[in-house]
Amino acid sequence: MELVSVAALAENRVIGKDGEIPWESIPEDKQQYRARIAAHPIILGRKTFDSMREDLPGTAQIVLSRSEREFDVETAHLAHTVDEALNIAESLGDETVYVIGGGKIYELFQPHLDRMVLSRVPGEYEGDAYYPEWDEDEWTLESETTYDDFTLQEWVRV
Template sequence: MLSIIVAVAENNVIGGDNTLLWHIPEDLKRFKAITSGNTIVMGRKTFESLPGVLPNRKHVIITRDKSYTVDNENVEVIHSLSKVINKYKNSSETAFIIGGGEIYAQLIHNVDKLFLTKVFKSFDGDTSFPQIDSEEFSVDFESEIFTCEKSGLKYQFVDLVRK
């Protein structure tokens, strides 16, 4: 199964200069809890923005660069989106797409579930999440609205499933 996990600002911005624009510890804890033990799929720039290979997860990196390699047994480099779709779309294994913007835009129509963190503030950034078509997805879970103790940002966890 293919799923997306993402934190999105009110104006659909998800990042800038290949970094997160906010720090919400509870969002990072949720990301870890949901993706641990599973496969995470990302573009090369997203992989390079990580602090390293994340523990207890298989990493699949999508890149057009045929010479790109990562020397780690938990990392697979793939050069085509169709290979990712064919491998995970109808699999019992869950693969979480974690970014970036281009990868989300190209794969959103192939996912069964979206794990969103809605951040109730607009941000300036250079990377956005595609518009979610409410005809395609329905709400499966919606948390209360929380306030981050450190930043004061209001946020909410929302899970959507394909109709």
């Protein structure tokens, strides 16, 4: 199973502010993001899950949460630890599982990632959620595609 992180981040690694993206929506980025993760399981935090309830992406949602609770969504799986989330992901039998946030979730799964697909949004923004730093010696920039309002980078762990 390949574990892939997908995120949109500003030059200062900001990914969110008050549960929202701090820049104006970029439809082309949203479209490629949704298409990429649509047919695969995703791992996300409870707050991110709650913010997407009206339009949940992925074939299954593995929700990492410290709280004891059930989800009224048939495709949602509750995990309390990173290992539990990875075991659930493995049990689903998909070749690829995507990690889609928020900030703490990206940080927890960073050591386990095989690949990162990052939409780099120009500019620096104020925020309260950040994508974690990574050691570029452990990663290779495999591809970079420039769009009008963002640059899509694919990083692979060495």
